[in-house]
Amino acid sequence: MPAAHAELRRLPVNGPVKGVLVAVATVAAGTAVTAGGVFAAAALFDDGPRATAAAPPSRPPVTATGEIVKGDLVDKETVDGKLTYGTGRTIKAGTAGTVTSLPAEGKVVERGEPLYRVDRKPLILLYGDLPAYRTLAEGVKKGPDVRQLERNLKELGFAKGVTVDTRFTEATARAVRRWQKHNGLERTGRTGAQEIVFLRGPARIGETDVEVGDRVAPQRPVLRVTSTDRLVRVELDADDQDLARVGEKVAVKLAEGKSVKGSVSKVAKVAKLVKQSGNDEGRAVIEVEIEVPAKNAGVLDEAPVTVELRRLRAENVLSVPVEALLALPSGYGVEVVGQGGSVTRVPVTTGVFGDGRVEVRGAGLAAGMKVAVSGR
Incomplete structure (x- = not known):
């Protein structure tokens, strides 16, 4: 050898x-x-201490990555609210007498059905925007309230020979008599607030102000009704009013844990002051209403919910998870991970933050690229 x-x-x-x-x-x-x-x-x-050659530093392998995304960047904020029903109204007695029938709380009354009875005579719900402000009969001046009545008579099947318009004709009177006979009312061919009440749609019965057997006079409050629409009402800090815009889609988490989609339907124009305790100076809030589908919201009234609102921070920008940012001597950077596991450090300029992400701008960055995140 x-x-x-x-x-x-x-x-x-x-x-x-x-x-x-x-x-x-x-x-x-x-x-x-x-x-x-x-x-x-x-x-x-020759002299001096013993020395050993230093091993070159080694980078741990990347074990967690995030994606560069192009799109809108938003903030999300969760606020408390109450799930309730839509617009309410007090129904007053149209005639004097004794209350002989009241509906159960929570019942939904629809077109052509009675809201309550006085002396066994019903006050019947019809649909319309105008209240019953006058007696409707032959000879009255034409008007939109006549059209409302005729449209309801047609929907209920009593308007044979009636043209739905603004004129109360003899044919309209005949239709009214047929409708009165069906409901056990005196067949006069004329009607008004003593027999009908116009609301915009079905009415849900709320609290009652009287009991069966009570004597009532005209205009005495009898019961309260609401629409069947489901609403979430939120008192939003005035400083955060830009979180709510009419038409904006939001997520509503119900008390039982289920989440449903909602839409902002109303944002108050004027703030109000709310006091939380006797010594509290109060805070300025904006009332916000959010519509939710009735079929998904259950039947509970005044139930607590949480609402996730969104604030647009930037449109059509590149963003990465906040955990992807690296502190560099000259600012910030990200580590782009290639398909073979190669890692390239890229300095970036940051923009706005929102929903756990941050806007970034840097040479060669594009949507779909993978970046290393903390935990690597």
Whole structure:
């Protein structure tokens, strides 16, 4: 076996170590070498402490990544609210007498059905925007309230021969008599607030102000009704009013944990002052109403809910998870992870923050790229 020769060569070294004698192996052709290609030779020092060569720093492998996304950047804020029913109204007695029938709380009354009875005569719900402000009969001046009545008579099947318009004709009177007979009313061919009440749609019965057997006079409050629409009412800090815009879609979390979609239907124009305790100066709030589908909201009234509102911060920008930002001596950067696991550090300029993400601008960045995030 050919002999292997070793020679000592002095190599210049910067730093406190003044002179290092390193054993360098000179190996004849075909000679086996130890792992690493050199003999296990000791380093010799002229003077000074013992030194060892520092291992190059190694980067831990990337184990978690996020994606660069292009789109709108928003803030999300969760606020408390109450789930209730739509616009309410007090129904008053249209005639004097004794209350002989009242509906159950929570019942929904629809077109052509009685709201209550006085002396066994019903006050019947019809649909319309105008209240019953006059007696409707042949000879009255034409008007939109006549159209309302005729439209309801047609929907209920009593308007044979009636043209739905603003004129109360003999045909209209005949239709009214047919409707009165069906409901046990005196067949007069005329009607008004003593027999009908116009509301914009079905009415849900709320609290009653009287009991069966009570005597009532005209205009005495009898019961309260609401629409069947489901609403969430929120008192939003006036400083946060930009979180709510009419038509904005929001997420509503119900008391039982289910989430439903809602839409902002009304934002008050004027703030009001709300006091939370006797010594509290109060806070300015804006009332916000949010419509939710009745079929998804259950039947509970005044139930607590939470609403997730969104504030637009930036449109059509590149963003990364906040955890992807790296602090660099000159600012911030991200580490772009290639398909083969390669990592490229890219300095970035940051913009607005929202919903756990941050806007970034940097050379070569594009939507769909992967970036390393904390936990790597």
